[in-house]
Amino acid sequence: MTGIHLLYPEILLAVLSLLLLLADLWTPSSYGKGLFHVGILCAALTLGMIGITYSDPALQAGGGSSGSLWVLDPLSVFFKIIVLVTTILALLLTLDYATESRTHLGSFAALVMLATTGMMLLVSAVDLLLIFLSLELISISSFILAGFERKSLKSNEGAIKYFLIGAFSSALMLYGISLFYGTTGTTNLTALKAPGGPVFLLSVLLLTVGFGFKASLAPFHLWVPDAYEGAPTPVTAYLSIAPKVAALAVMLRVFLVLIPVGGLELTALFSFLAMLTMTVGNLTAIFQTNVKRLLAYSSIAQAGYMLIGFVAGGKTGMEGLLLYCLVYVFMNIGAFAVAILIGNEDSYELEAYDGLATRNLPVALLMSFFLLSLAGIPPMAGFIAKFYVFAAAMKEKLYLLAAVGVLNSVVSVYYYLRITYHMFFKPARKAQPVPASLYLYSGLALAAAAIFLIGLYPDPFIAGVRLSAQVR
Amino acid sequence: MNLLSWIIFTPLIGAVAVLFIPKEKVTAIRATALGAAGISFLLSLVALAFFSTAESATGMQLVERHAWIPTFNIQYFLGVDGLSLPLLLLTTLLTLLSLIFSLSIQERVKEYFFWFLLLDVGMLGVFAALDLILFYIFWELTLVPMYFLIGVWGGPKKEFAAIKFFLYTLFGSVFMLLGILALYFNSAPHTFDLVELAKMHPGWTEHFQIMAFLAFYLGFAIKVPAFPFHTWLPLAHVEAPTAVSVILAGVLLKMGGYGLLRVSYAVLPLGFKWFIPYLLVIATIGIIYGALCAMAQTDMKKMVAYSSVNHMGYVLLGLAAVSSTGFNGAMLQMVAHGLITGALFLLVGVVYDRAHTRDISAFGGLAARVPVYAGLMTLTCFASLGLPGLAGFFGEFFCFLGAFQRFPIFAILAVTGVLVTAAFFLRMIQKVFLGPLNTKWASLEEINARELAAVLPLTVLTVYLGVWPRAALDLMNPTINNMVNILAPLFNK
Numbered sequence: 001m002t003g004i005h006l007l008y009p010e011i012l013l014a015v016l017s018l019l020l021l022l023a024d025l026w027t028p029s030s031y032g033k034g035l036f037h038v039g040i041l042c043a044a045l046t047l048g049m050i051g052i053t054y055s056d057p058a059l060q061a062g063g064g065s066s067g068s069l070w071v072l073d074p075l076s077v078f079f080k081i082i083v084l085v086t087t088i089l090a091l092l093l094t095l096d097y098a099t100e101s102r103t104h105l106g107s108f109a110a111l112v113m114l115a116t117t118g119m120m121l122l123v124s125a126v127d128l129l130l131i132f133l134s135l136e137l138i139s140i141s142s143f144i145l146a147g148f149e150r151k152s153l154k155s156n157e158g159a160i161k162y163f164l165i166g167a168f169s170s171a172l173m174l175y176g177i178s179l180f181y182g183t184t185g186t187t188n189l190t191a192l193k194a195p196g197g198p199v200f201l202l203s204v205l206l207l208t209v210g211f212g213f214k215a216s217l218a219p220f221h222l223w224v225p226d227a228y229e230g231a232p233t234p235v236t237a238y239l240s241i242a243p244k245v246a247a248l249a250v251m252l253r254v255f256l257v258l259i260p261v262g263g264l265e266l267t268a269l270f271s272f273l274a275m276l277t278m279t280v281g282n283l284t285a286i287f288q289t290n291v292k293r294l295l296a297y298s299s300i301a302q303a304g305y306m307l308i309g310f311v312a313g314g315k316t317g318m319e320g321l322l323l324y325c326l327v328y329v330f331m332n333i334g335a336f337a338v339a340i341l342i343g344n345e346d347s348y349e350l351e352a353y354d355g356l357a358t359r360n361l362p363v364a365l366l367m368s369f370f371l372l373s374l375a376g377i378p379p380m381a382g383f384i385a386k387f388y389v390f391a392a393a394m395k396e397k398l399y400l401l402a403a404v405g406v407l408n409s410v411v412s413v414y415y416y417l418r419i420t421y422h423m424f425f426k427p428a429r430k431a432q433p434v435p436a437s438l439y440l441y442s443g444l445a446l447a448a449a450a451i452f453l454i455g456l457y458p459d460p461f462i463a464g465v466r467l468s469a470q471v472r
Numbered sequence: 473m474n475l476l477s478w479i480i481f482t483p484l485i486g487a488v489a490v491l492f493i494p495k496e497k498v499t500a501i502r503a504t505a506l507g508a509a510g511i512s513f514l515l516s517l518v519a520l521a522f523f524s525t526a527e528s529a530t531g532m533q534l535v536e537r538h539a540w541i542p543t544f545n546i547q548y549f550l551g552v553d554g555l556s557l558p559l560l561l562l563t564t565l566l567t568l569l570s571l572i573f574s575l576s577i578q579e580r581v582k583e584y585f586f587w588f589l590l591l592d593v594g595m596l597g598v599f600a601a602l603d604l605i606l607f608y609i610f611w612e613l614t615l616v617p618m619y620f621l622i623g624v625w626g627g628p629k630k631e632f633a634a635i636k637f638f639l640y641t642l643f644g645s646v647f648m649l650l651g652i653l654a655l656y657f658n659s660a661p662h663t664f665d666l667v668e669l670a671k672m673h674p675g676w677t678e679h680f681q682i683m684a685f686l687a688f689y690l691g692f693a694i695k696v697p698a699f700p701f702h703t704w705l706p707l708a709h710v711e712a713p714t715a716v717s718v719i720l721a722g723v724l725l726k727m728g729g730y731g732l733l734r735v736s737y738a739v740l741p742l743g744f745k746w747f748i749p750y751l752l753v754i755a756t757i758g759i760i761y762g763a764l765c766a767m768a769q770t771d772m773k774k775m776v777a778y779s780s781v782n783h784m785g786y787v788l789l790g791l792a793a794v795s796s797t798g799f800n801g802a803m804l805q806m807v808a809h810g811l812i813t814g815a816l817f818l819l820v821g822v823v824y825d826r827a828h829t830r831d832i833s834a835f836g837g838l839a840a841r842v843p844v845y846a847g848l849m850t851l852t853c854f855a856s857l858g859l860p861g862l863a864g865f866f867g868e869f870f871c872f873l874g875a876f877q878r879f880p881i882f883a884i885l886a887v888t889g890v891l892v893t894a895a896f897f898l899r900m901i902q903k904v905f906l907g908p909l910n911t912k913w914a915s916l917e918e919i920n921a922r923e924l925a926a927v928l929p930l931t932v933l934t935v936y937l938g939v940w941p942r943a944a945l946d947l948m949n950p951t952i953n954n955m956v957n958i959l960a961p962l963f964n965k
Contacts, residue, residue: 357583361495372616377642378609387605387649391544394653402653406646413642417619417635424583425623425631462543 006072009049009080010120016042017113024106032105033095039109040091043116047084050077068188069127075322078468079123079249082325083242087116089333089443090238096437097234098344099149108148112238115141119246126258128177128187128207131250135173135214138243139166146231146239158223158230165223169213176206189258204259204266208273211254214247217273217307218280221300225284228296233343236292237336240299245325248306252321256313257471270311271401278304278408285415291339292348294415295332298374301412302328305389308405312392318469319462320388326461327373327385327454334370334447338363341440353419355428363434364423366448371416373451376409381454388462474536475519476550479564480596482512487589495582502575505585509571509592513564523557525946530954532602532667540606544656545663549603554951555733556599558803558944559726562810563599565929566722567592570715573818573926576825577625577713584625588715591617595723599730604652604664608645611691614724615641618716626711633711640704644694651687654680655739670738678742685743688736695728698788699758702781706765709777714821717773721780722814726806729787733799733955737791741959744794751792752875752882758785759889767896772823772830772904775896776816779856782889783809783864789886790871794963798874799952800945805867807944808855808937812864815852815930819845822923826916832900837909838916845919846905848931853897855934858890863937 020039027035054077091109118137125131143166147159180203181187212220228236255266281301288294306328309321339348341363346352357364373380376387386409393402454461486508493500523533532551540548552560570588577584594617597610615638623634656662658680659672673681694701705725709717737744762781769775783805790802822845823838824830839846855862858869868890876883919927937944 358580361583368616377616378612383609383612390649391653391656394650395657399650402650403647406650407643410639410643410646414635414639417638421623421631421635424620425634459541459543462541466543 006053007070008053009046010117012049013042013046013113013120014117016045017110017117020106020110020113024104024110027106029103029105032103035106036091036095036109039106039113040088043084043087043091043113047081047088050080050084068190069130070121070124071126071190072124074468074470075249075253076124078322078465079246079325080120082245082329083116083119083123086238086242086245086329086333087112089329089446090234090242092439093237093333093337093340093443094232094234096344096439097232097340099232108145111141111145111148112235115145115238116242119242122246123249123253125250126189126253128180128189131254132170132174132177132210135210136170138214138246139170142166142235142239142243145235146227148232148235149230152230154226154230155232156230158227162223162227165220166213169210169220172206173210176203176210179203179206189254192258207254208251211247211251212273215244215251215303216300217303218277218300221277221280224300225293225296228299229290229292229348233292233336233340233348236296237333237340240295240336241329241332244299244303244306245328248303248310248321248325252310252318253471256310256318267311267313270307271398274304274307274311274401275404276304277301277307278405282408282411282415285412288415289350290348291342291350291353291419294350294419295335295339298412298416299332301408302332302374304408305386305405308393308398308401309389311401312389312396312398314392314396315469316395317389317392319465320385320392322465322469323388323458323462324385326465327381327451330447330450330454331370331373331380331382334444334451335367335374337440337443337447338367338370341434341437341444344437345434350418350422351429353422354426356423356434358428359430359432360434363444366444367423368420369448369451371419373455375413375416377413379452379455381451381458384455384458474534474550475515475522476534476536476552476600479512479515479519479560480550480593480600482515483508483567483589483592483596487586487593490582490586490589493582495580498581501582501585505589506568506571506575508589509564509568512592512596513568516561516564519552520557520561520947523552523947525554525950527950527953530950535602540603544605545661545665546605547603547665548606549665550600550606551602551667552600554948555730555803558807558947559723559730559810560596560599562726562807563592563595563723566718566810566814567595569814569818569926569929570718572922573718573821574713574715575922577715580624584621587617587620591621591719595719595727598727602666604655604666604669604735606664607666608649608652611645611648611727612642614727615645618720618724621716622708622712625713625716628711629707630711633707637704637708640701641694644691644701647687648691651684651691654684654687666734666739673739673741676740676742678746681740681743682746683743685736685740685747688731688740689747692728692731692736693754695731696725696784696788697728697781698754698784699761699781702758702762705781706774706777709780709817710771710774714817714824717777717817717821718814721777721817722810725780725784726810729784729791729802729806732788732791733802737794737959738955741962745963748792748794751788752879755785755788755792756882756886758782758788759886760785760892763889763892763896767892767899769896770832772820772832772900773817774830775832775900776813776820779816779893779896780809780813782893783813783856785886785889786868786871789875789882790867792882793871793874793878794956794959795874795877796949796953796956797870797877799956800948801867801870801872801874803948803952804937804941804944805864805871808863808867808934811930811933811937812852812855812862815848815927815934816856818923818927818930819849819852822919822927827913832903835904835910835913837905837907838913839905840909841913841916842918844924848919848927850901850905851931852934853901855938857894857897861935861938863934863941865938866941
C-alpha cells in the first residue's frame with residue numbers, strides 16, 4: 001500500500017489511546033492524573049507527528065492519499081490541527097475540573113483521543129463508508145463522555161438523549177448512503193460523474209441530516225442543550241467545538257468540492273438551514289439561566305454563522321469558514337474555562353456570576369472579551385471571523401442571508417451581555433476572591449492572547465487560512 | 473508613530489496602565505487617567521498648530537498610512553481635515569474635562585477610568601480614521617465602554633438603559649457594516665479607503681447608492697439621533713453618570729453627523745440627494761418634537777437630553793441644505809452643541825450631586841444662594857437657546873440660512889422650534905433660580921473648584937466662539953467649500 005506513512009498521526013493516536021485504555025484497567029485510580037498527563041502528551045505528540053508528515057515534499061506538491069478512501073491535503077491538515085489543539089486545550093481544562101468522581105481519568109483521556117482520531121479521519125475522508133465509520137467512532141466515544149459522570153442524573157439523561165437522537169440520525173445517514181450506492185454504484189465520492197435524479201437528491205438530503213446532527217444545525221440540534229448541560233464541562237467544551245468543526249469540514253469537502261450543491265440547486269436549502277440555525281440558537285439562548293445551556297445554544301448559533309461561509313462557497317466563503325473555525329476554538333474554550341472556574345467554586349447558574357468584577361476583575365474582563373468576541377464585536381477576533389463570512393455572503397450577493405446574520409449578531413449581544421450584566425452590574429454575593437487554578441488560568445491566558453492577536457493582527461492567520469483552503 | 477496615532481493611543485496606554493495599578497491606589501489611578509487624557513489633549517493642540525487652514529489645503533493632513541490586512545486591502549489610514557479636526561479637538565477637550573469632573577467618583581474607580589479612557593480611544597479613532605473598516609472598528613469600540621459606564625455607575629434604571637443603548641446602536645451599525653461591504657465589492661479596485669471611495673460615485677447606479685445610503689443612514693441616524701430613532705437617547709442620557717452624559721451628548725452624537733457628511737454625502741451623493749426631502753422632514757420633526765418634549769419634562773437632565781434631539785435637528789437641517797453655508801452651520805452647531813450641552817450636563821450634575829434631585833419645580837430662588845452657579849447655568853442656557861453673542865447662535869443661524877435658500881418652508885417651520893427652546897430654558901431658569909429661595913436649599917453649597925475647572929473652559933469657549941466664530945469656521949471652510957464645489961454639479965441640476 002502506498003503512502004501508509006501519511007496515516008501515521010491517526011495510527012499513533014489510535015494505538016496510544018487504546019494503550020491508555022488498557023493501562024487504565026491495571027493502574028490504581030490514584031495514578032489517574034498521571035495517565036491523564038500521558039494522554040495530553042499523546043495528543044501533543046500526534047500534533048508534532050502531523051508536522052513531520054506534512055513536511056513531506058511529495059505532499060507540498062499537491063497532497064497525497066493512501067488508498068481510495070482517504071486524502072491528505074491542506075484542508076484536512078488544517079482541520080486535523082484545529083481538532084488536536086481543541087483536544088489538548090479541553091484536556092488541560094479537565095485537570096482543574098472539580099467533580100465528585102475522579103475515577104478512570106485514563107479512560108476519559110483515551111475516549112477523548114479516540115473521538116479525536118475519528119475526527120482526524122473524518123476530515124480526510126472521501127468515501128462515504130469511511131465518513132460513516134469515523135462519524136460512528138466520534139459518536140460512540142462522545143456518548144460515553146457525555147455520560148461520564150455516572151452518578152449524575154443530568155449526565156445520564158443527556159447521554160441517553162444524545163445517544164437516541166444520534167442513533168436515529170446515523171440510521172438515516174446510512175439509509176442515505178445506501179441510496180447513494182444504489183444510484184451511483186459506488187460509495188466513493190471522487191469518482192462521481194454527473195449525478196442527478198430524485199433518489200440521488202434524497203440521498204444527499206439524508207447525508208445532510210447526518211452531518212447536521214454532528215454540527216448541531218437546527219432542526220437537528222435538539223440533543224444539544226441536554227447533552228451539553230449534563231456532560232462534564234470540559235467535555236461540553238470539547239463537544240461544542242471539535243465535532244462541530246469536523247462535521248463542517250466534511251460538509252465543506254463533500255458538498256462544495258465533491259458533489260457541488262450549486263449543481264443540485266441546494267443553495268437555498270442550506271441558506272435556509274443557516275438562517276434557521278442562527279435564529280433558533282440565538283432566540284432560545286435568550287431564555288437560558290444556566291451558563292452551560294446558554295453556551296450550548298450559543299454554539300448552535302455559531303454553527304449557523306459558520307454555515308454562512310459554507311453557503312457563500314467560493315474561495316472567500318471557504319476561507320471565511322476556516323477562519324471562523326480557528327477563532328471559534330479560542331473564544332469558546334476561553335468562555336468555557338471561565339465557566340469551569342466559576343462552576344468549580346459555585347454553580348453553572350447565572351447567579352453564580354454576580355459581582356465577579358469586584359471579586360476578580362481580570363477574569364471578569366476576560367470573560368467579557370470572550371463573550372463579546374463570540375458576539376462579533378471588534379477588535380476581538382470574533383469580528384474578523386464574522387467579517388470574513390459576511391463579506392463572502394455579500395460578495396455572492398446573498399443579501400438576505402447577510403442581513404439575517406448581522407441581525408442575529410445583535411440578538412446574540414443581548415444574552416452574551418446577560419452574563420456581563422451579572423458579572424459587572426450585580427453586587428457580589430460573597431466577598432472572598434475566586435480560588436486560582438493554574439491550568440484554567442493558563443488556558444484563559446492562551447485563549448485571550450489568541451483572540452486579541454487574531455483580532456488585531458489577522459494577516460498571518462488569513463494567509464494561513466488561504467493556504468489551507470485548498471483541496472485535492 | 474505619527475501625531476494622530478499618539479493622540480488616539482495615549483488614552484489606550486493610560487487605560488492599560490490603569491489596569492495594572494492596584495485598585496486601592498485611587499490617587500495613582502486618577503492621576504494616570506488625567507495624565508493620559510491631558511497628553512492627548514495637548515497633542516491635539518499640537519495637531520491644530522500644524523494644521524494648515526490655507527484655502528488650498530483641502531486634502532487630508534497629518535496623514536498616516538500603513539497596510540493592515542492586505543488581503544482585503546484594509547489599511548491603517550488616519551488623517552484629519554476641516555471636518556474631523558474640530559471634532560477631534562472637541563473630543564480630547566471634553567474627555568479631559570469629564571475626567572476632571574469624574575474625580576468625585578468613589579465607587580470602583582479603577583474600572584471607571586479604564587472604560588472611560590477606552591471610550592476616548594474609540595471616539596478619537598472614529599474622527600481620524602479614513603479607512604472604513606478602521607472607522608467601523610473604532611465606531612464599535614465606543615459601544616462596550618459606554619455600556620459599562622452607564623450600567624455600573626448610572627442611575628436607577630441603568631441596566632436597562634445600558635443594554636438598550638448597546639442593542640439600539642449595534643442594530644444600526646451592523647447595517648453600516650453591510651453597507652461598507654457593499655461599497656467594497658462594488659469599487660474597482662476593491663478598497664475601503666474613504667478618499668478613494670469618494671471618487672467612485674460616478675460609476676455607481678442611483679439604485680445602488682440609495683440602498684447603500686440607507687444602510688449607512690441607519691447607523692448614523694441612530695447615533696445622531698434622528699427622529700424616529702431617538703428613543704434610546706433620553707433614557708441613556710438620564711441614567712448615565714454626569715461625565716458620561718457629557719460625552720454621550722458632546723461627542724457620540726457628533727459621530728452620526730460626521731458620518732453623514734464624511735460617508736453618506738461625500739461617497740454616496742446620489743443617495744444623499746434622493747434622501748434630502750426625507751431628511752428635511754426628519755430634521756423639522758426632530759427640531760419641533762424635540763423642543764416640545766423638552767418643554768414637557770420636569771427632570772432637568774431629561775430636558776437637556778431632549779434639547780439635544782432638537783439641536784441635532786438643526787444639524788440635519790444644515791446638512792439637507794447642501795451648501796457651504798448649511799454645512800458650515802451644521803459643523804459649527806455640532807461643535808457648539810458639544811461645548812454647550814457638555815456644560816449643561818455638568819451643571820445639572822453639580823446640582824444633582826448636592827440636592828439629589830433634578831426636579832425643576834423642587835427648586836426656587838437658587839440665584840441668591842449660589843450666584844456663581846446660577847450665573848454659569850444661565851449663560852449656558854442662553855447659549856443653548858441660541859442667544860447672539862454666544863456659541864449656539866451662529867451654528868443655528870447658518871443652518872437656517874442655508875436651509876432658507878433652498879427650502880424656505882421647512883426653514884420657517886423649523887424656526888418655531890427655536891421659540892419653544894427659548895421657552896423651556898427660560899422657564900427652567902425662572903423656576904430654579906428666580907423667585908423666593910426655597911428654604912429647603914438654604915444651605916446648598918456653591919460650585920466647587922473641581923466642578924469649576926470642568927465647566928469654566930467650556931463657558932469661556934462658548935463666549936469666544938460666540939463673538940469670534942471664525943476661530944472654528946476658518947478650520948472648516950476650505951474642506952467644506954471643496955466638498956460642496958466638487959459635487960455642486962450633481963446637486964444643482
